[in-house]
Each structure stands twice: as C-alpha cells, then as structure tokens.
Amino acid sequence: MASNVPNFDEEFEKYLHRMFYIKPTDETSKCDPSDIEYCGVLSLTDLRSPDRKLWYIYYSKQSEVDETLNRIFHKYGKKNMCEIFRKPTFSGVGLRDRVKRHFCDKKWYVKGNILEAPPKSPYNDDRMVRLLTELYNEERKMLYNYVCMKHDSISKYY
Template sequence: MTTNVIKDKNSGTDYDLEEEIDSHLRHIFYIKPKESATCNPYIVEFFGVLSLNDLRAPERKLWVIYYCKQPELDKTVDEIHQKYGKKNMFDLYRTPVFSGAALRAAVKKHFSELKWFTTGNLLEAPPKSHFNDERVVKTITDLHHLEQQRLYNYVMVKNMWFARYK
C-alpha cells in the first residue's frame, strides 16, 4: 500500500488511511496492536560469546555472553574488554539472531540446568568439567538452531492457519 496522507480540512489534523486499515486488520485477525516505539527492521541484532582466561585461577573456565544491535556492537565488546581485560579474552562466537535476549535466556537456562555458575553475562563451568571452547560453541550453535526451528514452525503454523481461513 502507498502511504498517502489525506488532509482533513474540517479538523486540521492528518488522516492516515494506511494506519486505519492496519488497525482494522489487526482487530479482525486478533493481532496485537503496534507498539508506539518503532524499530528499524534493517538493524541486525547479534549474539556473541567471548572466551575468558582468568590469570589468577587458570583452571577456571569462563565465557562471557552478550547481545546487542549492530551499531552498538563495537561499543559493547569494548566495554566487556574494559571490564575483564583485553589480553584475557578472545571472540569465540558471533552470529546474527532474531532476538538476542531470547537466545541469551535459552543459553543461561541450558547451562544452569547443567549446574554451571551463571551470574549476569558470565558462564563458568564447574571444576573438572569436560567442556572446552569447541563444546561450548557447539552447544550454543545447537541452541540457536532450536530457536530458529521454533520460529520457523511458528510462522508456518500461522501461515497454514491464515491459508485455511481465506
């Protein structure tokens, strides 16, 4: 649809036909109304993991997880480097995601069920754990794949539901 704005001469306010149609369609199909804050769909959100080496206790296995939008990526990584030290860490995993907060919650939940210490954005493997960087990346990749599969299944179910009631 085009975004034509028609000026109502009687009231002096703008009338947006597309917004009116959108609100009616959302009401008909039971879709939640739009939030007032609009987001740019072209800004990608990233999820990442940094491997952290603790110099005071080298037997500890630590990882830092983060998520942010693309313009804030360098700033976020720099803040993490400032907090934990640039020499002690390296970028292990970074991928664009649909929702970084959801993936972060899934990762924290998975590792806390494995009896890991999860405080804030820090993941710590228990002592004498068999996890290393490769296993952590594989586990997070599997969790990301499950998240994508859930989103795909949701979209396909909604598509079939709308196709059935056309």
Template sequence: MVTVVSGTKSFDDVFEEHWHKIFCITPSRDPPKCDPSVLEYFGVLSLTDIRSPDRKLWYIYYSKQPEVDETLNRIFHKYGKKNMCEIFRKHTFSGVGLRARVKAYFYDKKWHVKGNILEAPAKTSCNSDQMLKMITDLYNEERRMLYGFLCMKHNGIRKHFY
C-alpha cells in the same frame, strides 16, 4: 541466491526458500535492503582468568548492530582485551530471548551462571570448541522454533483463504 555446500543446502537457504514459497514472492536479484539498526547480535567470548587459569569462563552478550563495537569495547575494558577471545557472534531475532535460553540451558547442566558469565564446573573437560557447538545448537533450535511458528501461522491463514 541458494548456495549449495557439499550437496546440501544450509538452513538459511532453505528458510529463505520457504519464505518465498509461503508468501508467493519471487526472489529478487537485488541485495536485500534492511535497516542494520534493528538487527540484534548475540555473541560469546571465551574469558581467561589470569589469577586461576584452570577456570573455564565464557561471557555472553547481545546488542543491536550499531552498538556491537561499543559493547565489546566496554567488556574488553572491564576484563582486559588479551584475556578474551570471541568464539561466536550471529544475528538473531531476539538477543534477550536467546540469552535467557542459553542461561537456562547451562543452569540446568549445573554450571555456575551469574549475570552474563558462564562457568563450567571444576572437573568438566569443556573447551571453547565444545562451547561453540552447544551455543550453535541452541541458536539453530531458536531459528527452528521461529520457522515452526511462521509455518503454523501460514497454515492457519491458508485454511481461511483456500
């Protein structure tokens, strides 16, 4: 099940491989069976303010998988569907935790953070591609922290049993 892309494995593949090694589980040929109602998704929408198009705005959201469409419809109804474009959506361990991390990161960069809206300062040349890179880096950092926590717990258990 490991996919090799241009000679390197993706983080997800390496993560899964280590799970199997840590817990001595042989990989299954069957697709994983998981309950989609417990998966949380975190996403970012690029928002265009028609009254002042030079403002750079993004809307962050999170919800469980069955509620994603309902959440997006509610956001589109509030801000207008033609004024928004989704640039990022990934499943995450905790949508609330990732949202807090993203808000803190941009608040520290002196951005205007109010509720779920992120606004770049007026003289910033930030665009959706740069925003996507920053959000992806924060998402990967969150995943690495989870991986580090699991490795730490495994090493602690291994000391007691081996």
C-alpha cells in the same frame, strides 16, 4: 564449510518464498541493518586460576557491537578474552536467556552474563561453540515453526 552442506538462511528464504507465493527479486532489502541484533560469547581466561573455564554472553544491535565489545574488553582485559561465537538473531535477549537456562539446568555457576563450568568439566571452547550453535539453531527452528503455523492457520481460511 563443505559445499554439500545446505545454508540454513538460503533454504529458509526459499521456503518462505514458496509458502507465501512470493517471487524472488533482485532488489536490495529495505530493512535497516543496524536493527539486527547479535548475540555472542567471549571466552575468558582468569590469570589467577587458569583452570577455571569462563564465558561471557553479550547481545547488542549491529551498530552497537563494537562499543559493547570495547566496554567488555575494558572491564576484563582484551588479552584475557577471545570471541568464539557471534550470530544475528531475532532476539538477543531471548537467545541469551535460552543459553543461561540451559546451563543453569546443568548446575553451572551463572551470574549476570558470566557462565562458569564446574571444576574438571569436559567443556572447552570447541564444545561450547557446538552447543551454542545447537541452541541457536533451535531458536531459529522455533521461529520457522511459528511462521509455518501462522501460514497454515491463514491458509485454512482461503
């Protein structure tokens, strides 16, 4: 990552501190890291027809990620999969639904957690990662806008 590109998490935290007039502290967070949800995408390879482009969407709490991945690997075979995207998110269910809706609108085959690109589609893993990152950032921006809206409504009364 380039050094001149701002880190969204650090910038978001700075703005929250400014908005709510909170002084940053060096204390560790009291949040339980096992409560953090992760949403990820695995790239699947179908050995019977390698021209098919498949992806598997999953979500779980941080403490259950390894267990979830082992269950998926057992079902589809570890050699046929590689993880291309995993990010912490406010709601893994919400991000998964956003991704599924996005691809349903593009007339992809979406069933359960499987996404399949149409034949001769220009999508590959790199393009998929870029698109997933955009959807992830939209989700975070929506959360940021909600916090700002709440702050503005509260600050009107003071």
